Amino acid sequence: MASRGVNKVILVGNLGNDPEIHHMPSGGAVANISIATSESWRDKATGEQREKTEWHRVTLFGKLADVAAQYLKKGSQVYIEGQLQTRKWQNQQGQDQYTTEVVVQGFNGVMQMLGSRTSNGQGMASGQQQPTSQQPQQQYNEPPMDFDDDIPL
Amino acid sequence: MASRGVNKVILVGNLGNDPEIHHMPSGGAVANISIATSESWRDKATGEQREKTEWHRVTLFGKLADVAAQYLKKGSQVYIEGQLQTRKWQNQQGQDQYTTEVVVQGFNGVMQMLGSRTSNGQGMASGQQQPTSQQPQQQYNEPPMDFDDDIPL
Amino acid sequence: MASRGVNKVILVGNLGNDPEIHHMPSGGAVANISIATSESWRDKATGEQREKTEWHRVTLFGKLADVAAQYLKKGSQVYIEGQLQTRKWQNQQGQDQYTTEVVVQGFNGVMQMLGSRTSNGQGMASGQQQPTSQQPQQQYNEPPMDFDDDIPL
Amino acid sequence: MASRGVNKVILVGNLGNDPEIHHMPSGGAVANISIATSESWRDKATGEQREKTEWHRVTLFGKLADVAAQYLKKGSQVYIEGQLQTRKWQNQQGQDQYTTEVVVQGFNGVMQMLGSRTSNGQGMASGQQQPTSQQPQQQYNEPPMDFDDDIPL
DNA sequence: TTTT
DNA sequence: TTTT
Numbered sequence A, B, C, D: 001m002a003s004r005g006v007n008k009v010i011l012v013g014n015l016g017n018d019p020e021i022h023h024m025p026s027g028g029a030v031a032n033i034s035i036a037t038s039e040s041w042r043d044k045a046t047g048e049q050r051e052k053t054e055w056h057r058v059t060l061f062g063k064l065a066d067v068a069a070q071y072l073k074k075g076s077q078v079y080i081e082g083q084l085q086t087r088k089w090q091n092q093q094g095q096d097q098y099t100t101e102v103v104v105q106g107f108n109g110v111m112q113m114l115g116s117r118t119s120n121g122q123g124m125a126s127g128q129q130q131p132t133s134q135q136p137q138q139q140y141n142e143p144p145m146d147f148d149d150d151i152p153l
Numbered sequence E, F: 001t002t003t004t
Helices: A062-071 A147-150 B062-069 B145-151 C061-069 C144-150 D062-071 D145-150
Strands: A002-004 A006-015 A020-023 A027-042 A047-062 A075-091 A096-104 A110-113 A123-125 B002-004 B006-015 B020-023 B029-044 B050-061 B078-090 B094-103 B110-113 B123-127 C002-004 C006-015 C020-023 C028-040 C049-061 C077-090 C096-104 C110-113 C123-125 D002-004 D007-015 D020-023 D029-042 D049-061 D077-090 D096-104 D110-113 D123-125
Touching: A002 C020, A006 A047, A006 C110, A027 A062, A027 A096, A047 D096, A062 A110, A075 B050, A075 B094, A075 D123, A096 B078, A096 D049, A147 B078, B006 B050, B029 B062, B029 D049, B050 B145, B110 D029, C006 C049, C006 C144, C020 C061, C028 C061, C049 C061, C049 D077, C061 C110, C077 D096, C096 D077, C096 D096, C123 D007, D007 D049, D020 D062, D029 D062, D049 D062, D062 D110
Parallel strands: A047 A096, B050 B094, C049 C096, D049 D096
Antiparallel strands: A002 B029, A002 D123, A006 A027, A006 A075, A006 B006, A020 A027, A027 A047, A027 B002, A075 A096, A075 A110, A110 A123, A123 D002, B002 C123, B006 B029, B006 B078, B020 B029, B029 B050, B078 B094, B078 B110, B110 B123, B123 C002, C002 D029, C006 C028, C006 C077, C006 D007, C020 C028, C028 C049, C028 D002, C077 C096, C077 C110, C110 C123, D007 D029, D007 D077, D020 D029, D029 D049, D077 D096, D077 D110, D110 D123
16 A cells, blocks of 8 residues: 555644444444544733633544443543544535544554553554564664765764 | 643645745735645455545745745645644525645744745745744753763664 | 755654753753654464553753643653754763654654643644744635635645 | 553654664564754853754654655655654673664654655555554534533633 | 643 | 653
């Protein structure tokens, strides 16, 4: 699979609600979560403290959906890495509507539970569902000779 | 200014159209661009090559909007770093609509023109508009003595 | 200030030690922290569980160094956004040595404390030290008319 | 495979030299490239323009190494997504040395050629080497009923 | 709707 | 040297 371009979203925030779990016809799980990020600043005109919260729809597929279902709940803090996806659908008046979500799926999708030193707490990357034949890290341990010599570090 | 959470989008893609430039009442420029990212893969059922393109609305403010207006055009390849923002608005039927955009603004916003070694070609980070008092890189150039000695790595 | 290229590091991990605080001649604070990230997998040859930890040197400057000094300690979980920087120095034998660090500084530098629901817990972006004149979010709230019409979403 | 923490590097820059290709005992390819990122600013003391270039060692494995060998050359502009890895080795005097590299490998590794609309130009994510059973994008295309209804956004 |  |  090839791709042209980069489409990446990174979020760290807290869930506004428990995850909603669905299942696709194939049986695969889908988890919808809503994540808040916020910024606060002092309004220079009025001098008062202000805050703005942004809510993000995040949809997880596959094993990550299962992990979300099992371990995440309202208030959980998570790290999310996914991609933007805008879906077109029609409301009950038959009008086109667009919804943009952060899709966490397949390779490149990551969900890490933060903080909660409870339960198993372990993060997981969705691309890592078939670890069978993959060594996660380089075994190329020879001295970096020619590389070191050539390059003006 | 403090923030709780991380809200970051990174895109690399090509503009579908020339930028649209607006001006706020204050006079500041606003540039809207539409960026395509795509993925292609071989459909395992039919065996044929498929491609899916995602379009991203990106809104740039301030100096970056000016740069976009001046240097970007349909087809330009850009690197974008911004944040997700969902705006609520009402259509002509008075119904609520939501639009999610990637906002590139203020600190943390980055726009880099890619490829084109033409024109000035240089990228720009929006947080770098007031360079007056900022030294971009560490001046802490003393020998890293205790840090290096204490820590094996 | 302009830049050509992108140099960005994102880390989420735990501190291996309390921060080390230094001060530059100018009086500005510098904080050195060491952050662990790890991956675990099942070795397909032996079938046993393995784990590998990577240690990252992170150097924070300015206000973020103060925040690190005050709130971070051994074991703290943090989100870091900075840039790679390789420094050349000479060991006591007069030989060149190179050390690569993640520098969190100025615009683009971010440090967010995670989990710890203790103390003030609030994250902070270093680019946000002079909030005086900056409004963090878009005020451009007019209906997205022409933008919506033109673009095949 | 599980991981605790996030270890991510994103680079956009140009190669300082042609890739160096090696082969592991297993036969797998390894490509070393050196990527420059730079920043320029006006020195507020002297008023003159200054520039600083940072060189990054990047090591690609597997199919991405082959792609690098085939398509990248001195001057090529690339987008890289990998992870930090510090290797310990010994110089000819038997002293420990440490080298930090950006490793692009396995899941999470991405290399995208930029600009050059020549050759096949297409980027590739290393996690996508075994596309056999993976559909890259969501097939969950049913109307987003309950999710959309429940959540105001 | 979260969190501080 | 962290964390699980």
